[in-house]
Amino acid sequence: MPTDAKRTFLLPSQITEVPGAAGWESMYPYYTKFQPEDDQRFWFYNAMHFPEPMPAFDAITGEVAYEGLGAFTTRIFVFPTTMGIEHRIANGRVYITANPVSDPAEIGRRLELFQERAGYYYENWNRILGEWTTRMENMIREIAAIQAPTLPEHAPIENVTNATGLGENHYIKEKYHRLLELYSKMWHHHFEMLMLGYGAYMVFFQFCKKAFPETPDQTIARMVAGIEVLMFRPDDELKRLAKKAIEHNVDDLFTADCDPQDVLAAMQKRGENGQKWLAELEKSREPWFHMSTGDGFYHHHLSWNDDLSVPFSALPRYVEQLRQGVSLDRPTEKLKEERTRIIGEFRELLSSPDEQQAFDQMLGLCHLVFPFVEDHKFYCEHWFTTLFFKKVKTFGALLVAKDVLVEADDIFHLQYVEIESLLADLSLSWAGGGKPLGRNHWRPIIEKRKRILGRLKDWNAPPALGPIPDDISDPALQMLWGITNETLETWSSSATALDAREIKGFAASPGIVEGIARVLKNVNDIAQIREGEILVCPVTAPSWGPVFGKIKAAVSDIGGTMSHAAIVAREYGLPAVVGCGSATTRIKTGQRLRVDGNRGIVRILD
């Protein structure tokens, strides 16, 4: 919130300790700490990707993601006006700032390289995308194949007969390192084409904003969005499974609040029909249930495969709708026709053939990049990331077996470099025949960190820190940050708003409804959502698709009009207001809200 007329948010050095959370710094590397000189720079809370306080291990996602992103913007494609992102962690929250390039001579030098390099990717986009997909699929296969680490009392005989010349304790380290390497590689690939993809969007949006200044972003987004993208598939699979349940006469098992394990057990007793449905389920699970229950940035964002409660919470509703004769098929042909009509009409409204040609070029480029921009999420944030955390957890399980940790998830309360040292301890003790010393060293630390995280959850993180920049109109900067001058205005005005009952955000999907709020700070609580409620969350994660059939409207702290959630909300015809800054702290579950998706305003009615 701006503290004075000089237009500055709270300074990093002014952040106060959260009671009971002293010592949080020990959870993160030294290079994520705010430095005194950081007070001179503008930072903002990356609540879009990191809406919760970071467990010590999970902070690796910030680290390797910004390594990958910056490598491409700063060094590989050499974006003219911006380098990469620096991040800091305060009270468990990730704050970021971009490094702009302002010297015109330097911009010129970078531009020359950028033209050649970005041009090469755009010109060869589909070939590179094909290679990208193969690379990613290979990496997914590789990480999936990594076996849980073991330290048996005696090495297996094959160790001798194959003369491997290595002890199991070596493989522990090798596997752990391989996991980290693959995670780093994945994040590099994640950003390989993404910023260029966003660049294409940005050009088209800016064009439309000039040609059609009163047309909402959400309408422009409809011209860009693809109809058949991977991210819709998991939800489509649930609809398919609902159909199969009716077809095989096992639909009675899907009742409101049914427990997945009970359903699976009951299925076993339904003879051939039950088996048929289970076979269909298996078909869907591989790969479509490799969908994160969140957006894949935290270890507790399990995949549907590992937590069936999310997909199963949508099934009873789909079954019920099918029984009532509602068609659940996405009307893809109709959606395509509608998109074609909208594009054609806007094109017709342009004032010259020149403009129309430019429009065609820009929109064509958007359609070229759209499949990557949408589909990469399934490969990276969902499929790969859920496998990664699951594999790390197998090290936790080994440490539990060796009486070091209390539970497997405890491993996520250690920094990845701390795990390295714990594995050395484990390896030495296995080899030496003694006991690992980690139990006494790490258990108290882990206990303390869990307590701290619990306290940090309640911290009302300021949306931004430091002096507000005069102008962040540079498109590359906006793209990297995901915020604009308007965002800053919205945040500063919502903090000083006279009317505390009104929350401003961005209109992401049109319509006005009233209903009861359900505030979900943690995606794992998704099953709490009841029919007809208004979802209020830090960020609307893509995998919440199935829930959109249940809710009346969606409100989020962070998000933009091309976010997957906004696209889904528009398809479901649900009003959505995104990027509200602090909706989850200002709204309480049970309050009556009016969500105005036309104007981007949420009003608390109670």
Added chain:
Amino acid sequence: MAALNIVSRFAEIGIQDRPSVGGKGASLGELARAGIRVPSGCVVTTSAFERFLTILDPQGSIRRGVSKLSAQDSAAIVQLSEQVRAQIECAPLPEDLQSAIAAAYEELHRAPENATCPVAIRSSATSEDSAEASFAGLQDTYLWVRGSDSVIRHVRKCWASLYSVESLTYRRRLNIPEEGLAMGVVIQQMIDSRCSGVMFTRSPTTGDRSVVVLEASWGLGSAIVSGEVTPDKYVISKVTGEIVQRNVSTKLREHLPNSHGAGVSDQEVPEERQNIPCLSDDELHALVTIARQVERHYHAPQDIEWAVSRNHSPGGNLFLLQSRPETVWAAKDKAPVAAPKGKAFDHVIALLSGGALKK
């Protein structure tokens, strides 16, 4: 001498008839022909005016007098204006004109839904309502006129208004020649508007052609035009039909037909209606559909006046009162937003070049 056409019905005229019926009349005829609902009516032709003027002033001294005026000499303009207006309003009207106008009014009178037959009498100058120079508002309009004597009196007032101080000054300033300048007069069934307003098929504030901007307020449109009320304002996407912006304002005044017969009275809007929208979303969308129809018909953005009648049932209660080509943005339409580039991705390179490459 060929038979003089004194009165033309809307159905008989189109935009090409501007010289014989004036701009407003021609435009209303054109709309009616295009299948747009306008209040029924007719136009007293410019030939009728010419005939009247010739009888009144066979030597053409009025026109000569006006031509000699200097735009700066306001005293002379006022003097001539008063003299000519008095002449036009008092001189006897030829019998054939008188009976033709009365007959046309009677015809409107016979329209069953219009038994009391109040009409609007509106001037329709030949130079008015053109895309090049918006002449609007310089000639008079009279609302809620009843009875053939009164109608005839107001037709003469309209003719006279061609020589109002404002009109004369305007013509002299722009050096518009007097020869061939004539006045048609529209006689049109009056709509008792529940609400009325204007709409632009292009945003007047940004020039955006993808939206219709509509303003609406209670009662007759004169309240909005005169600026006495802050109307409800809507921005509607032509492409998706979405209501992009909706501002319902507090509407304190409304113009209503006078209870004792003729004219209009300015009244306070009852409190329960002040803050509610005066149009339903269905009516809004129906108006937008009509606006697009008119725009397509003319192949140019339009500035439209409309009304919702109290006395007609839904489905038949939306009327257009006027449509003019939009003039403000039409003049600005020069620089294209973007031009094509060698390669599609060159647009991205230019955007991210920090201004080093011209966008």
